[in-house]
Structures are given as structure tokens and as C-alpha cells.
Amino acid sequence: MSTRLSRGGRLIDRAKPLNFTFNGRRMAGFAGDTLASALLGADQMLVGRSFKYHRPRGLVASGAEEPNALLGLGEGARFEPNQRATTTELFEGAATTSQNHWPSLDFDIGAVNNTFGRFLPGGFYYKTFMFPRFAWKHVFEPIIRQSAGLGKAPVARDADRYEYAYAFADVVVVGGGIAGLTAALAAAKAGKRVWLMEQTAHWGGRAVVDGVEIDGEPAESWVNETIETLGKMDNVTLRTRTMASGLFDHGYIMGYERVADHTPGDGRPRHRLWRIRAGHVITATGAIERSLSFAGNDIPGVMLASAVRDYVVNWAVSPGDRTVVVTNNDDAYRTALALLDAGLLVPAVIDARPEVTGALPEAVRARGVRILAGHGIAKVKGAKRVTGVSVCVQAGEGAELETIACDAVAMSGGWSPVVHLWSHCGGKLVWDEERAMFRPDPARPATGADGAAMVTAAGSANGCLTADEVLADAHKAAGGKGKAPSAASAAEAPLLPVWIMPQGAGPALRMKMWLDPQNDVKVSDVQLAAREGYESVEHTKRYTTLGMATDQGKMSNINGLAILSDALHRPIPETGTTTFRPPYTPISLGAIAGEARGEIFQPLRRTPMHEWHETHGAHWEPVGLWRRAYCFLRHGEGVHDAVHREIRTVRNAAGLLDASTLGKIIVKGPDAGKFLDMLYTNMMSTLPVGKCRYGLMCSENGFLSDDGVVVRLSDDTWLCHTTTGGADRIHGWMEDWLQCEWWDWKVYTANVTEEYAQVAVAGPNARKVLEKLGGMDVSKEALPFMEWREGTLGGFRARVYRISFSGELSFEVAVPASEGRAFWEALIAAGEEFGVAPYGTEAMHIMRAEKGFIMIGDETDGTVIPQDLNLHWAISKKKADYLGKRAQERSHMASPDRWKLVGLETLDGSVIPDGAYAVAEGVNANGQRNMQGRVTSTYHSPTLNKGIAMGLVKHGPDRMGEVLDFPVDNGRVVKARIVDPVFYDKDGEKQNV
């Protein structure tokens, strides 16, 4: 039985009882409990089932290393699976559920795998699910998905919110134990800006549990005083409940703050991800106790010795009445003392070392506890709970000498420094033979922007074992001046590395020695992997899944690689460790997303007329980050009908298009003309003031990258229109050439895209609408095609361009964006009597296709040059150079065999599917059908009442009238004739009136 003791518990407040449930059962704990301590206090040792064999799993640890106690926590919109009970604080009303069992935790059908465990060896997945191939998708995967996995994914939308915060510090100290406090204080006293973070809710770490004395006072009061001192310093930031989840380049460290996990629903953000830029990082992350590998070490009731101590001292919880301690070092004797102090029984300490003499063992011996030196556990008795242990000699093969009745086992295999952060950014480790641990190698730290070390490990994270050693090391790590705090530490005898217990254990025992209790990896699995030829620790990890569970093997990975080394007859450092990667423990997806969800998941760009569109039936289309109206739906109207109605409106009356998203870049200066001549394929320096010219821009690779109308505003000023998606890119492209190549040219640019609301007024009645508004003269004489004028329209400051993308009489009017909405409404009102209606992007697309105008992104895809699109008229032959010209001279670019733009007209009037390819005779070297062209734009034209398309076809312009086959689906072939791509008003009479 585990139970709550009547006295003690430094972290709990007995005056504040808290109720919670586990699998629906009501239980009670206290404020200050973790879910784990509360469960243990309520005699709930069994907390889940293992992944593969569904074996009963109990609490093993008291911190981040816990492999078993993963629970579903919360309900509905606050449900989250896989919450680690040992690192989650209890709160009133917490609803917890165990995972990975069916139908119930106590009776689990999957446990049958346990009986047949011999058929599920290491590498089982790889061996079994290979053949037959179809079985993976139809048999294995569905079954695995059903029975595997830990918790269930939440269904409801997360009720909580999350955020980022940016912080900067000279020194970030990770870990709020005595090492972290010492380092933080030393750095703060030196005037450094210090961040100190601790993953738990409490300062002090292990030292306060272990009863250390620092500078003559109990560790707890020393910790409190130090925190008080630090709290008063302006240059120090203290954070509990904040875990350093990862360290990245140039001192970038992530702090995962669990702001409101313990107060759910109080309106605060649940988690906050601190993105901290550190001048230097001190990892005072402590150490994690290792388990021992003996048969039955996974039976609930077998725990880490340090965890047993934590539960007794911190939370007044007794894991059992009779606890056997099994160890290879002196430290575990502290657990025996803590248990004795709490009035509990320690029937024996089983110590693998042949001689046991140190001060701590003597103190235990003096209290009448039997110490079995040179012994080990042959086997743990019990199924869902420990009932006893049988003892053997460590040097033997496991012959049982006696059985000791007990209901808990406290094991200690020594300590492993927490080197994760040290290692995340490239810090290297050394194997310390004497202490049997990998520790940071100070000669090979992670380095920062200045090439110097950016991390220093301190205290037990640096391999220190005693409190005094820890304090001195941390003081030094932070460059502390003067004397370091000191602790009176009794000398401890060295540990004896013990990787399996007993050392000669046979296969039957090794099959029951767990290395990874979450993923069910045993000593025998690692040994099998070695026999099967796995030498690399990284491969062995993946093959056996050792350390691949959510705890990432914090407790026992070292045991696994020691066993691998032994099996391969090589020293441990030669095997090395697997790679430590962030995050240190799993962090919530919400924290990673931060504020980016819902309405602000990503920026939404709105034109000044956006709200008008929204209230007038806009059917939106995303264009980059903009939303543009695809069409405007009228009551009861479908999208297709709306688009066709809008086209008819433009062709027969007049339509309004919100063209505000088009890029607008001012280019000005004495060398602006020369610059634009380099940027565009055609000549822009010769464009007269007052006129507009369509232009093409290519990449240096020759490919068409953007197009638009260029306007000569004044002698030294041009306005370049770009595509909606091209505005920022083209502005950046211009600045790149001006800053990095032609920096002596006198040219300035300014991106004024958002300064103007721009409206295309297009259709036979367009002029009448503008004349109704009144103001400037927009007659054919005053404002001819491809010219622009400035003035007022209906009292609005306006610049009017006579340009057309629809083929109709068309004016594009730019007004200040702040007046865009009012101007749009004025146009709607003025246009009423002329049958004006707004039209969307799809109508625009179809109308331009009817006119044979190309569209960047449809006719171009990054492999198309202007020559492919028969745009020779827009490519200057006079210019010696322009961006892309040299590339267009390359042999493949100049080849007559390139696919070129043509119009396509289906024989039956149907619409060719987008992206369809035209087949040619024969097959290529791969046995695939030869191709001779493809469709780039395809629509049903309401104007012509048939399917029209544009496409790129080999020798296309020379093959007018030929019919091509476009196989589409199920053997169906659409036949289309090659025609002129200008389907409508070939002579341009309509736009030039």
C-alpha cells in the first residue's frame, strides 16, 4: 500500500484539500501535490499499461524522467493526453484517466502480448510487418493504430490560449537547485542581466530533500534567503514552472512556462514560450538517477530511490510500508534514512558492492537495518504490485538465497548528469570512468556567435556528486568572486557500475529486466540487436525503440548503451550516446503555435473595400495573403452563374473590379530610365510622360517572373505596376540590384502599393460612369488608350489610367486608400443607371483569356521565357543588356523546339481540364507516351459560349488548325484545335473607343 503519512510533507498544505478523479474514482490530495504524489497518497500505484505488452505500470520517478505515469488530463475542450503525473501539479477538480488499456486498467486484454512476449522481440516491427506488402495497409497498420499509441488525441477545439514572449539576458541559468541559485547569484552580483528558470514550482532541487546544510544553515532556509536576495535585484528575472526546452544557435534558448496548468480556466494563457537570447547559458540542470536492471524491475512498487525519498519528504507519501533498498552507491542510503525517519520499515538494503563502509551506510546500519553487501535482487515477486524480492549474490547467476517480503523497492544505479541542453547545440561529452557517467567535456562546448563557449555546465549537471562540490562548481561556472557557499558533506564511497543484476543472469532473467518500461525494451532485446549485427547506438535505438518513447530514456538509456557495449565487447565511450534533441520534455503544440490561431493564424491583407465586398456577397479567393472577391454572389445564385453574369455585365454594360492589390512601385532618379531598361525586357526609358506601357520582367535565368503596366509620371519618375503576388518581391528585386550591383546609379524606389485603392471600371458604359461622377475630362481625346491623367472624379483625388485587361473600354482609377471605400460606393451609385455591377477575379481571368492575355502563374511557372509566349514585341532588340537576356541566348532557350503559346478550341465545345497534356506519337526512353503540349489556362467562355484554352505546344504557332488529343480520364480524349489565342475582338476595337 502507498499512503499519506500523518506528518511532514514540506510542499503540501494540509489546510487546502483538493478533490480529483482517476478513471472516474473520486480521490483527494492537497495543495502542493503533483498528480503523482496525490495518486500515491490515495494508494493508486498502478497508473497505466506499457506500450507493447500492456504490462501494469506504476510510478517510478518523481520528476521529468518518469516513463510510466502518463495520464489523460481534463475534459472536453481542456482534455490533453500524455500528461506526466510527476510534473503536473494537482488542482481542484482535476479529472485524470489512465491510458493504453482495454477494457480497463486492472483487466487488460492486450496483456496477452505479455504471455506471448517471446514472440515480440526487439525489431519485431521490422521483422513482422515486411510481407506481404498489402498487409501493411490493410491488416497491420489498422490493428496497430487501434491498439498502439498512448493517449487519445483531443477532439474538441482547445479552450486555452498560448503566447510567445521575447527576452534577452547576459546569463541564463537553467535549474533552480542550489547550483543554479549559486550561479545566478554570482552572475547577478557581477552586474550581469540574469534569467533563472526552474521547471518545477519550487526552488531548491534535491538539496532541500536530502537535508544538506549550506553555510551552516539548512538548505531550505539558505534557498529561501537566496531567492529573496535575487528577487530584490533589478537585473534578475526569476521564473518557476519554466523549463528550458531547447538550446539553439547563438544562445537562443526556449523557456516553456506553464503559466496556468495548475489554475486551468482562470483566464491566463495556459503556456508561454519564452524565446530568450542569452549571452551565456549555465546549465545547472541536475542529474537523474538510473534504474537497475534486475528481473521484474518494472513491477509497480519498484521505484527510483530518490523518488521514494521525494515522495516521503516533499509530499508525506509513503510508497509502501516495507521498502527494500537496492543500490550500487552510498546515496541510496539517504532513502533508507528518510523512510526510517518517517516511521516506515526498511527490511534490508541490498548493496551490489562487496564492501560497504561509508558514513551513510554506517548510519543506516546503526539504526538496525540489515545490509546485504555483494548481493543483488534475483527477481521481484508480484504482478500488479510488489510482494517481495528474492535475493542472490551479485557475482552469481541468480540462485535465490532468500525471499524478503516487501511492498516497495527503492533502486539506485547511480546518477547521470542532465546533459541535454549542453548537448543540444553541439556540446560534447566525456565518459567519467570513476563516476560511471557521461559528463560535459569542458574542452568541447557549444560555441556561439563569437566563437567562444556559449554554455557552461554547473553542479551535478557537470558531474559533481556532493553538495559542496556542486556549490563550488556553480560559483566558478558563473565567474563568482570570493568564496563559494559551502556544505558539510560526508565522504561517499565510490559506486560500483552495475549494468545487470546479478551479473551472470541467464536469458530467463534478462527477458524480465526492463530498460525502457514505456516502450517495453528489455536487456534481452538490446543483446539480441547486438547479436543481429547492430553496432551503432543510433541504429540499435531505432531497431529496439530503446529511449524512443516520450521520456526519451532519461532514466535508463545509459544502462542500455552499457549493455550494448558489453555485448559488443567494447568500452562504453566507444558506443557513445544517442543524440540529444530538443525539446527536453514534450511541450504543447499550443505553445509552439503561440498566438497564431483563429483570426490571427496568419496575416490577412484587406483592401480598403474589403468590408463592402464582404457585405455584398463576395465569394473569397486567397491571393497571397490577400483575399480577393472571386465573384459576388447574388441571392440564390451559384458561383458559376455569378461569374458568367459578371462577364456579361462587363461586356455589355460596365463592371467594377477592386484592383487595389496590384503592386505599385515608384522608381525615380536621373538613372531611373536606364535602370528600368535593365529590369524590363522592353524599353521603358523612351516611354513619354503621360503614357503607359506593358512590360515584362525576367529573372537572370531568363524566365518570365512578373508583368505589369509601367507609367511615366514625370521626366525622372516612373510608376511600375506589378502582379498582386509580385509587389514585395519585385520591390525587393529592384532594391537588390540597386544596392548590390549598381550602387552608383542614382535611383530611388518606394513601394506605394497600399497608398492607393485602385478600381478598374470596364465596359462599354465605363466612360459614362466616370462622367456621371464628374470632374476631369475622360473623353477619348483628352485621355487616349494607354495614357493617364490626374485630376478629380466626384471630388476624389484621382489618377486615371486608360488600360484594359478585359478588352473593353476600361479605366483604372487610383485614389488614396483611405478614400477607397467612399470612392467605390460613389462609383456604384453613379453606375446604377448604366447597369454597373462589381466583378471578381474569375470574371477578370476569363475575360483576359478571351483576349489572349497571359497571366503570371498560369502561362508561366518558372520555366517559361517571354519568347515562349510570343511576346517578342515586348522584348527589345536594341538593348545590349537586360536581366535575363544572356540566359535567353543559351542554346536550349533559343531552341525552335520549345513549346509555344497557342489558343485551343475544343471540337465539341467542352472545357479541357486544367493541366491536361497533348500526346504525341511514340514513347520516350522510359516507355512513357511522348507529349507535345499542355494546357495553361482553360475556361468556359460565356461570351463565345464554348470552351477556350491557352496552352504551350511544340511548334504551336506554325500548326494553326491542327487538332490535338488531350487524354483526360478513363481513356476519354478531348480533341482541341490549335487556334489564335486571341478569341475576342482581335483588332482591339472595343478597348480603344
Add this chain to the structure above:
Amino acid sequence: MLTLECPCCGVKAEETELQAGGEAHLKRYGPGSTDEEFDGYMFSRKNPKGVHFERWRHAYGCGKWFLAARCTATLEVFGTYPAQSKEPPADLQAKIRAKRPNWEGYK
């Protein structure tokens, strides 16, 4: 995530405020150049494990392009300097040579 100091405005910007622009100190070859010259300009890029010169734009800041010298293996930054430089400044080259004696030069 890198931090680089923009030499144009002095802000110590982090990578999310910057836009990477690839290798620095390329010579442009236009019409009249040989296929080999153009190919080298357009497609051939160094990919050293070690000292590298790069173009960066302070895109979320002053908008200016600048050049940076850094080690691709350790991410050590040796310095940043204006984009209007035909070659890395002499003092920067000296600094790099002192830190990386085997460095074969920027060309």
C-alpha cells in the same frame, strides 16, 4: 537561430528579421560572356564547411542588404559589412585568417 548586426542601421537582428541572399561577391556576366562564365555566375556556388561570405537583407528593419562572413560549421560570425564592397574588408580578412589559419581566402 542566427543573429547578425546590420552594418547599415546597427540593429542586432535575429534571423527572422533577415532575408538570406546566398553567396556574396559574385561577378555578374551578361550578354557577350561565354557559356562557362555565365554558368559559373548563374549556377556554381561554393558550399564550404568553414568560412563563407553571404548576402543578407535586413528585411524587417532598414531594408538594406549587407554582407556577412561566418563559419558554416560553427556559425561563428566574423563580421558584417556593407553590400557595396568589392571584396571583404582587409581587417575582416585578417581577423578570419587569425582565427582560421588554414583558410584559403575568399575567392
Add this chain to the structure above:
Amino acid sequence: MSKAVSALGGVSHQGFAEVAEAGLRGMITVRGDLSSAAMKKAVKAATGTAVPAPRRIEIAGDRAVAWMSPDELLVMVPYAAAQDAVAALEKALAGEHHLVADVSDARAVFTVRGAKAAEVLMKLCPVDFATLAEGEIRRTRAAQVAAAFWKSGAEEFTLVSFRSVAGYVMGLLEVSSRKGSELFPA
């Protein structure tokens, strides 16, 4: 002009700081040689201040001028005064290589007010506020969009973004200033 409206119509939210759209402001991009005598004169005439040093903003009443890059300033005047200011700047810089562009309608302006105003922006901008000098304008990003801000009062920041993303920026500010989410609760 009554027809001119700002992107969000002056919406505001009260959290642990008050965040508000500040309405229209005259803004003019000026590019040129910042050290030239003509530039000094032009700026003095437009705003009554000197040409700001790198990353500085000079404020005089309802007018200001900010250093945007080594060859670019942002002149700020009341919205109604923008066109006159553009004309005056053009005239003053005539004969010099320069560019003057009215961008009054391309921007959205926000204020963040309160003792903890900085904490709102600390959630959105990768900026070390402890080292942000008085009178410094910082161009950076606010979450996913470009922004610039400066300390415009003892407990006030002014932030400028592009107009099209005004709704997004206000969403960021509103969420980041919600009560209970103070970064350093007292």
C-alpha cells in the same frame, strides 16, 4: 476630408494595457542624401526638427521625422497637412536626387498605453526593450508582419504597420494585452 477613413475606424481595447488604432496620420517617405543642406532645410521646414540620427525619431508637437534607413526618412504630419508637406518637401529638394512619396494612406497607426505597455510588444517583437533608447524608432516585425514603433510617452508606444494588415495587427495587440497575461505580474 470626411471621405477618408482609417483602416479600423479608431477601434480600441482595454486589457492590462489599452490598445487603440490612432486614426489617420500624414506620412511621407523621403529618400535622399540625409546629410545634405537641402535635406536639413526641407526637414526643418516640414517638421521643425533636425534630421534624425540613425534609428532616432525627432518629435515636435504633432509633427515628427523618423530615420528609416541610411537614405530614407519618414516625415509625420497631421493627415490634412500631408499634401502641402509633400509639395513643400518636393520644392525644397528640387535639384537634388531625391524621392518624396505620400504614404499617409498606406499605413495604420496604433497606440499601446499603460504601465505595462512594453509587455504587449514583448510578446510580438524580437526586441530587447531594456536596451531600447528614448527617442529610438525600432523597425522589426510584430509576429508575422513588418512594424515600426517608438516610445511616444512615459507609458505609451506608437506602432505603425501597413494598412492592409491593420486588422491582423489589432488582433495581435488585443490578444497580447488581455488581462491576466502580464509577463511580469506585480
